[in-house]
Amino acid sequence: MMEISWGDLTPEKFLHEYWQKKPLLIKQAVANFQGTIEADELAGLAMEQEIESRIISHDGNSQWQVKHGPFTDFNQFGDNNWTLLVQAVNNWSRETNQLLSLVNFIPRWRVDDVMVSFSTPDGGVGAHLDQYDVFILQGEGRRRWQVGAPDESLTTLLPHPDLKQVSAFTPIIDEITEPGDLLYIPPNHPHNGVAIENSLNFSIGFQAPSSQDLWSGFADMLIDKNLGEARFADQDRNMCNDPSLLDENDINGLQQFMLTQVKQPEVFNEFTGKFLTQSHHALELLIPMEPFEPSYVTELLDNDDIHLAPVSGVKALIINTPTPQLFINGEVFQLSEETKQLAIKLTKSEPLTTKELKSFTVCLKNTQLLTSVLNKGYWFIEE
Ligand code: SIN
Ligand code: CO
Secondary structure (H helix, E strand, O other): OOOOOOOOOOHHHHHHHOOOOOOEEEOOOOOOOOOOOOHHHHHHHOOOOOOOEEEEEEOOOOOEEEEEOOOOOOHHHOOOOEEEEEOOHHHOOHHHHHHHHHHOOOOHHHEEEEEEEEEOOOOOOOOEOOOOOEEEEEOOOOEEEEEEOOOOOOOEEEEEOOEEEEOOOOEEEEEEEOOOOEEEEOOOOOEEEEEOOOEEEEEEEEOOOOHHHHHHHHHHHHHHOOOOOOOOOOOOOOOOOOOOOOOHHHHHHHHHHHHOOOOOHHHHHHHHHHHHHOOOOOOOOOOOOOOOOHHHHHHHOOOOOOEEEEOOOOOEEEEOOOOOEEEEOOEEEEOOOOOHHHHHHHOOOOOEEHHHHHOHHHOHHHHHHHHHHHHOOOEEEEO
16 A cells, blocks of 8 residues: 655644645655556557547647547657657556555545646646646656736636636745656646656546536436435425415425435435446446356355456445445445455455455355455456
8 A cells, every 4th residue: 555755744633724725745645656557558558548638748849739549659759848648557556556545535436537647848738727636656757837826817728628727826835846756736726737758647637526517426326226306295285365476485395305316325325336337437346247156156266376356447336324335336336244354455456365365155145245246347366
């Protein structure tokens, strides 16, 4: 597990003073950080169809270009003024996924992905705002980072239809990052990173669902499960004096009616667990050709030289109320007292040895749970 060297800070102080409030640069937050992926491996990922990537370049004269992957060759971009950005590298690189343990003081559901960028000298995406919190860890190379405070007077620029930037801002942080330095940027704080030399940057991006996404996801589930068929009822209606008025009472009644299911833990908690564990990016799911039987899984665990491993980047969480449930990638697994401990292990995104698993599978329910996650392709057998 990786941890941030906080210096004078602690995670508690960080949450209190900086989280969603102020940007922060922590020099040598990860001493001797070597990066989790090489530039040429990153370029390899950007050649894959299902992996989202883009190259942003400029001519040094405020002409910007955006090209979307998959890429076949990088020679045309030259030695300077461009950056390659690859989304959700943690879904393809276990070492990159392990960077998420740096932010274990924030629940996993709040995290989206690890984006990795490779920038050549003077390369960057230009000054811009993001709607999400981000921790940017410097790998190899050095980069000049400027970060400002939210500023209503900044204007939005569109130097290319696919590239949103903002006008020049006054930096409150203006520093050169070196390997192992960690920059935290809250949402809506203008920032600009310009590479000084070939640079790799690892961005842990957070997710914050919008109210409209939550409502529409919730409505989809009500419709799927036919849970919203009940009709508005008003047994206690009082005399109405003005039939053309929709009064406060009725407005409140309708509002309460709409919130009925949101307030039902068995409905809302299942929805949230599914919604928040759904991956926003492709995953390397490994669904077996033929589903395994629990008896096969039991036999498998007699083997000393295999591991069971989660698919890199797959999101999992546990909700304890009103009944314990495990959520993996938008799917729910009902838990019981016997399966809770195993479920906790299944959320840790670390491989498990057969030895560790063997003790659980004296109980058939645990074997069944393991079999289900293997059959869904969320976990796989690693030789
Ligand atoms: C990066 O260039 O590595 C990060 C881009 C950003 O600031 O969002
Ligand atoms: Co940004």
